[in-house]
Each structure stands twice: as structure tokens, then as C-alpha cells.
Amino acid sequence: MFHEWSLVLFTVLVQMAAGAMLLAPVASLAGLAGAGSGVPAGLAGCSRARRVSRGVALVAAPVMAASLLISLLHLGTPLNAPKTLLHLGTSWLSREILFTGLLALCAVVLAVAEGRGKGASPVLRGAGALAAAACLLSMTNVYMLRTVPAWNGPLTPLAFVAAALLLGAGVVAVAALWPHADTDADGGEAARPGATALALAALVTLAALVVHALALLAAMPGPVVPGGMGLATAHLVLLALSAGVLLAATLRARAADIPGALRLAGLALALALAGELAGRVLFFGLYARIGL
């Protein structure tokens, strides 16, 4: 099997951060937290938006920093890494490195702005979401090589986008539930997300699970991968469990048990991460180029 452990970790972690930074502004705009009780809707919504934005930035920044360090493990001569930006004209790998760097920069700037307690500007959040989208697009194209048939089809875009949305939804759910002194003071318990947020995260997870299953079907019959059936099973079962645990978290939130809901959302995110890692090992195992 094609062993690239550093790339398995790098792609999954970057997609998690990118998905979260794409979904965070959407979650804030849509007021995913739902209406609170006993708190003016505007105040509660604002508090929830900040909670999501801050949580996502505080997760995305270290995840992106770790991802960039992990990506260096894949290189034979890491000191030449700055030269990987020299071929933006035709190399999708060069473009991926540029946009991954920009995404990391946006995540760090957002985290610093949020850490100061003032909150990041909508422009900065928008720039982060744009960098996340560009990063996902370029990363997908890196693997869509015309000489690697298994990757040069629906598998790559479907698997990468599904992973980003699924893991991103998990991060947003945990970020929204995480207790925080000053945002809690704004709106109290009611500023915490309602069951709607978790139900939507579970829905995104279920939809991504279906997309992953379709992506695997699209890759058939594909190259024979040792242990491939076990990896595919682990991939889909762990993601299904993640969706189930998120639904359980939804029920806890409806019963106003926020700490319980947070624990379950964290477990769901861990299961989703494990499921995506299994799926990514299988993805790299499918590598087989035409010719010699």
C-alpha cells in the first residue's frame, strides 16, 4: 500500500480546519444557535456568533500550525520548502501550498483577534472562508492527476469536500457549546446553542456520510488495496457512529444538559476524525498510475 502517513494526517487536519472556517461564518449568519429564552434575540445571536467564531479560530490556528509542521515530514529536503511557491503557473501543488499558508495565516490572525476579546472583523472571517475554499479546491486538484485514474474522478472532490464539511461541522458544534466566561456573561445559558445547531451538525454528518459512500462506489472497481474492505468499513461505520452521537447530543441539548451535550459532541468529533483518517489511508492506498 502507498504509505504516506504525514500526508494522511496533513490532508485530514487541513480539511478539518478549512471546513470549520468555511462553516463558521455560515453558522453565525444563519443564527444556527436558535432562539434563546429570556434573552433578547439580537444579544443572544451576537453572543453565539462570537462563541462560534472564537472557538473555531482557537481550534483552527493550532491545527493549521501542526498540519504545516507535519507536511514537512513528507519532504526530503525541507530547507527548500520556500521554493515550493515558485510554480504557481501550472503546479496545483504550488497553489495548494500557497492557499494552505494563507489559511494558516488567517486562522492565526483570527485567533489573535478573538483572543484579545474584541472579536474578529467580518472581513477577516470572510477572508478566512475564502482561503479555506481555495485551499480545498487546490488540494483536490493536486490529487486529480491524469495519470492516476482512481484519483482523477469523482472520488477525490467528493471525499475531500465531505471530509471538510463533516469535520468542520463537528468543530463548529463543539466550539458553540464550549463554556466561555465573557460570552456566557452576555447571554447566560441561553446564549449557548440550541438543539437546532447540533441537529444541523448531525444532518451535515449524515449527508457527508452518504457522499463518502457514493465516492467509494465511484472508485470501484479500482486497484486492489490490502485491507481495503476493513478500512472502508471502519471509515463508514465510524462516521455513522459520529452522526448517531451528535443526535444523542441534540437530545441532551434539548433537555438543557449543555455539559452532557458538549461531551457527546466532542466524542462525535473524535469518531469523525478517526473515520476520516481510516478513509484517507484507503484513499492513498488506491494510488495506481497508468503505465510502468
Add this chain to the structure above:
Amino acid sequence: MPMPARPAFLFDSRLCTGCKACMIACKDKNDLDPGVRWRRVTECTGGEWTRTAEGYRQNVFSYYLSVSCNHCEDPICVQSCPTTAMHQDGNGIVSVDPKKCVGCKYCSWSCPYGAPQYSERLGRMTKCDFCRDEIEAGRPPVCVAACPSRALQWGDLEALRGKLGQPMAVAPLPPVSATRPALFVTPHRDARPVGSTAGLKANPEEV
């Protein structure tokens, strides 16, 4: 022969005995590390024995392909390299600039000939440069010079096109359209067409 405008390899599969003198000459001249092979001789083997009323019959076949970098006209390795270390000069020769190579191996993922070879010792990609130094000194590439059966030749791409027509390929080579290689193959009588899975690589440990 002076440096052609665009050098190309010509391989006559009918003449190749699979002796691998070309591989060894290349490894020797370039001091290649164990496991690094800029030129590889693939043995494509297939067929079976079947029992009939008259006895056993066989359609067993085997033929060789000696392949290095083909210095393609549409080089996917050059296009995908993030650092521009993999580059093509005015003669169409593709080579690696070790000062720029980051050792990401992306070129070797994409090349359908497996031409870029990673050196663990150097932490960089390495590959055939068509023995530029030999050609500039008026000598043929060492792989060509070493071939005892004259199965491996070289010449100018356009001159060979005029003589032989467009390059063609046989299994297990990729289709010519993938990267437009500067490689002309004269097929063995048992050669299978591109895409055929009738033959297997009989010597995977050597290629």
C-alpha cells in the same frame, strides 16, 4: 552525432534479450544508489498451457521493454513540480535542479514511466538527463552504447518521425497521448496493445 535539436530514444523490442546491460551502464556511469534505476528493463510475460485432445498447447509469450525518462513533449512531471526544479531545456531534455528540489516526490507520482527516482541519501529526486555530457562530447548515451544487440538507439525526434511516423507504444506502456514521449518502440511480434492486461510484469523486483 552532434546534439540533435530534440533527442529521442528508439527501442526495437524484437532485438532486446533482456540482458540489462543498458541499466547497468546507466547505474555505473551515474553512480546510482541501490534501488535507484534511471533505466529499467521490464519483462512482460503472459499466456498459458492448455490441454487438448492432441496434448498440451501453449500461447506463452514474453518480451522486454527498456525504458528511461522519455523527455516528453507534454511532461507532466515538469508541469506538476512545485519548485520548478524539474525543468525542460531548449533541447527538450528534462532534468532536476538539485538546488531547488524539495524531495516531495510529486513528480514520481505523476510520471507514467516512473522516470523520476527518489534518492533517500540525497533527499531529492534524480533522473536521466539523456547523458547530456556524453552527447556534447560527441558520444551516444551510455545505455545506447552498452546495448549488445543494438536494440536501443537514439536520434533526432523530428528525423525519426520522418522515418518512422508518430511514436507508438505497447503494453504495459501508457498511451502516447498521456505525455507525448520522445520514444519510438518497434513492437515485438508478441507485443500486446496499450491497455492490455494479458501480460504481467515478470520482474517487479528489478524495475
